[in-house]
Amino acid sequence: MPLKPLAVAKSRLAAAGEVRPALALAFAVDTVAAVLACPQVADVTVVTDDRAAAAELAAHGALVVPDAPAAGLNAALRYGAEEVRRREPAAAVAALNGDLPALRPAELAEVLRAAAGTGERAFLADAEGVGTTLLTAVPYLPLSPAFGGSSRARHLASGAAEITLPEAPSVRRDVDTLADLREALALGVGPRTAAVAAGLLIPD
Helix, strand or coil: CEECCCCCCCHHHHHHHHHHHHHHHHHHHHHHHHHHCCCCCCCCEEEECCHHHHHHHHHCCCEEECCCCCCCHHHHHHHHHHHHHHHCCCCCEEEECCCCCCCCHHHHHHHHHHHHHHCCCEEEECCCCCCEEEEEECCCCCCCCCCCCCHHHHHHHCCCEECCCCCCHHHHCCCCCHHHHHHHHHHCCCHHHHHHHCCCCCCC
């Protein structure tokens, strides 16, 4: 899971004002908590250079490594997958957005089981059907992430199988804008996000 330094994370949430960095951290904390509660997951590795976020996420059970490549999102995800396989060479790996504050462990488990069943790389599109919230690779297969922008099309073109479960809204609902946050709140977010978002005025 990648996390930018909080000072620059979630720039499209600038309308949230001074709570934007706190929201970015809240999303990550709630995402990590939900992932670790998923029975299909052995551990969570977070790639970040933000020391405060690293300390808090480690306290919540994440394994945290610095962004050694310092070359953008996909380089960080490749590095994270390499770190996982350095510890466990035969591990299946998954890249997951760190902004899924409504994530449900049971829904994530369904998605991961479907991904494993493909026997290859697999991905889940975001709620808009344009981006990607999750990319997986079975043991010994490179992750080869292509996140950012219209990543659904890139992951399809790379040969990854698309997971098309009819019901996995919490795994698809990443949060880049206040409108996204409103939808996540309607799904039901984790306690950290709920606390930070309380009283935040979100326009219709």
